[in-house]
Amino acid sequence: MTKAIFYKEWLKLRWYFLLAFIVSNGMVAYCMLRIDRAIELKGAAHIWEVMVLKNVTFIDLLQYVPLITGIIAALVQFIPEMQRKCLKLTLHLPCSQQKMTVAMLATGVTVLFGCYLANLLIAVSYLPGVLPYELTRNILSAAAPWYLSGFAGYLFTAWICLEPTWKRRILNAAVAAITLRVYFLGVVPQSYNDFLPYLLVYTILLTTLSFISIRRFKAGRQD
Amino acid sequence: MNQFSKILLLFTIAILLVWQLPWCYAFLTTKAGPNRFVMYSSLLDDFIVTEYDKDKGSIRRDLAGNQYTTEQTDSLLPAFFMRQLVADERFPDSIMGVPVSPKEIQMTSFNFRTRPSAINTPQTGIYFLLESMPSRVDLDMPDDAFRFNRKGIEFVNMETNTVNEEKSRKFTQMLSDKGFRFPPKEVSGNPTTMKEYDNGYLLIDADGNLFHMKQTRGLPYVKALPVPVGIKPAHVFITEFRDRKMLGLLTDTNHRLYAIMADGSIALTGVPGYNPEQDEITIFGNMFDWTVRIASPENIVYYGIKASDFSLLKQYEIPSENTEIPGLSFTSPYDQYVRPRI
Numbered sequence: 037m038t039k040a041i042f043y044k045e046w047l048k049l050r051w052y053f054l055l056a057f058i059v060s061n062g063m064v065a066y067c068m069l070r071i072d073r074a075i076e077l078k079g080a081a082h083i084w085e086v087m088v089l090k091n092v093t094f095i096d097l098l099q100y101v102p103l104i105t106g107i108i109a110a111l112v113q114f115i116p117e118m119q120r121k122c123l124k125l126t127l128h129l130p131c132s133q134q135k136m137t138v139a140m141l142a143t144g145v146t147v148l149f150g151c152y153l154a155n156l157l158i159a160v161s162y163l164p165g166v167l168p169y170e171l172t173r174n175i176l177s178a179a180a181p182w183y184l185s186g187f188a189g190y191l192f193t194a195w196i197c198l199e200p201t202w203k204r205r206i207l208n209a210a211v212a213a214i215t216l217r218v219y220f221l222g223v224v225p226q227s228y229n230d231f232l233p234y235l236l237v238y239t240i241l242l243t244t245l246s247f248i249s250i251r252r253f254k255a256g257r258q259d
Numbered sequence: 260m261n262q263f264s265k266i267l268l269l270f271t272i273a274i275l276l277v278w279q280l281p282w283c284y285a286f287l288t289t290k291a292g293p294n295r296f297v298m299y300s301s302l303l304d305d306f307i308v309t310e311y312d313k314d315k316g317s318i319r320r321d322l323a324g325n326q327y328t329t330e331q332t333d334s335l336l337p338a339f340f341m342r343q344l345v346a347d348e349r350f351p352d353s354i355m356g357v358p359v360s361p362k363e364i365q366m367t368s369f370n371f372r373t374r375p376s377a378i379n380t381p382q383t384g385i386y387f388l389l390e391s392m393p394s395r396v397d398l399d400m401p402d403d404a405f406r407f408n409r410k411g412i413e414f415v416n417m418e419t420n421t422v423n424e425e426k427s428r429k430f431t432q433m434l435s436d437k438g439f440r441f442p443p444k445e446v447s448g449n450p451t452t453m454k455e456y457d458n459g460y461l462l463i464d465a466d467g468n469l470f471h472m473k474q475t476r477g478l479p480y481v482k483a484l485p486v487p488v489g490i491k492p493a494h495v496f497i498t499e500f501r502d503r504k505m506l507g508l509l510t511d512t513n514h515r516l517y518a519i520m521a522d523g524s525i526a527l528t529g530v531p532g533y534n535p536e537q538d539e540i541t542i543f544g545n546m547f548d549w550t551v552r553i554a555s556p557e558n559i560v561y562y563g564i565k566a567s568d569f570s571l572l573k574q575y576e577i578p579s580e581n582t583e584i585p586g587l588s589f590t591s592p593y594d595q596y597v598r599p600r601i
Contacts, residue, residue, distance in 0.1 A: 087383075
């Protein structure tokens with residue numbers, strides 16, 4: 037049954053995955069190209085200097101890309117589910133409600149993970165060639181909370197979409213928006229280093245928020 | 260699991276409330292603090308406080324309450340207002356019996372400032388060592404960068420991103436010969452060409468000993484700076500002031516402030532307590548005195564320090580007008596880390 041759920045969700049997400057994969061990797065490739073061009077035009081020494089002395093990371097364009105890809109993934113996956121009342125059918129299948137919710141969310145998370153892993157591979161295949169590991173670490177550590185926000189954005193949006201009433205959706209959206217701010221407070225690279233493991237655990241726990249919406253949906257809550 | 264998800268949601272809402280409500284209150288109610296500028300005047304042997312009042316404009320007074328005009332203040336702080344006095348043709352031939360010229364005042368005046376957030380910040384671990392005896396007048400940024408590791412110092416050519424083994428070996432050897440133990444606890448330098456000269460780096464090694472390292476004609480210059488018995492260096496700051504009399508400033512684990520002189524000697528200053536991890540320091544110095552401002556979360560203390568022997572002349576304390584509302588915060592003006600703190 038779980039396999040079938042995965043397949044059903046994959047069918048919903050596959051074209052979006054392709055789009056997100058192309059766009060996010062294109063953005064990462066563009067950021068790497070920007071570093072390459074800057075080195076070509078200004079010299080590697082200048083790039084090292086601004087990265088060390090001014091905390092420049094050259095990936096500022098990527099800041100909200102993971103978040104946006106996460107939010108859209110959840111919208112693509114769950115809006116049709118809610119509009120066509122497919123969720124009602126899904127919940128009537130002979131399988132644990134929580135297991136199915138986790139399977140649905142796991143599909144989205146896996147799709148996002150695939151995109152983000154490809155982003156990371158592009159970065160690590162280029163950066164160590166032109167930058168010392170300290171500056172590569174700076175760039176990756178600056179991006180880490182942004183990518184975590186992609187998963188958080190996905191899980192929050194799923195929670196909001198699966199919620200049956202608009203009043204509660206607005207409240208959920210407000211909570212999500214303020215919470216997501218926590219992922220974007222860093223002004224220098226590595227500023228999240230100590231906090232990141234806790235933020236990762238919190239992000240994983242966000243999976244459970246959808247259980248509240250599913251339970252309310254099943255209880256037939258309406259505006 | 261359903262119960263857990265409810266608890267998580269309530270926990271999240273509680274966190275957001277204790278984070279955002281105090282922030283909103285502070286955002287809406289915070290007023291500008293008093294516009295106050297304090298300088299020690301050796302001529303007056305007192306502090307001159309310049310405050311701005313909405314109705315009366317700028318008021319300049321000493322701690323006894325005597326008020327001064329703008330022109331009188333210029334004359335009482337001749338080193339600080341040297342340019343104004345020169346422009347008004349009021350610059351004196353001598354100050355406190357010492358014949359001075361504007362050029363001398365310019366050469367011996369400095370200001371120094373550092374904040375806790377400059378110390379409590381993630382370190383990249385990459386540094387730039389300028390040539391301290393360049394063949395041309397202007398300083399140039401180097402074409403290599405360096406890092407420390409447990410075995411020594413490594414210079415990396417920035418164009419090729421490869422280690423310059425020869426230079427790394429020379430510097431590692433020189434540092435080791437001088438008794439330096441890798442990796443250093445603290446590295447302080449000022450890698451910029453916007454200064455008159457380069458004095459390299461001041462280092463606190465793994466054993467807590469103080470060293471001065473610079474590059475002269477491409478070769479390493481390393482000097483161990485013997486620290487008086489009982490002093491455990493905590494933080495060090497290279498200064499590179501124009502008069503070249505000092506190498507830098509040093510604090511120890513007891514939060515005492517020392518001046519590191521150009522010959523490597525270390526002199527205790529009259530500043531009784533300065534913790535760089537919590538306090539902001541500003542120093543306006545000239546050939547006669549220093550005005551040291553130390554702003555801590557509790558108060559702001561001004562010290563008048565004698566420039567010749569760093570003894571304390573006078574101090575003036577103002578309670579900090581910290582109107583911070585207690586609450587949760589993820590960032591702080593005292594560091595550059597993101598983490599929850601009350």
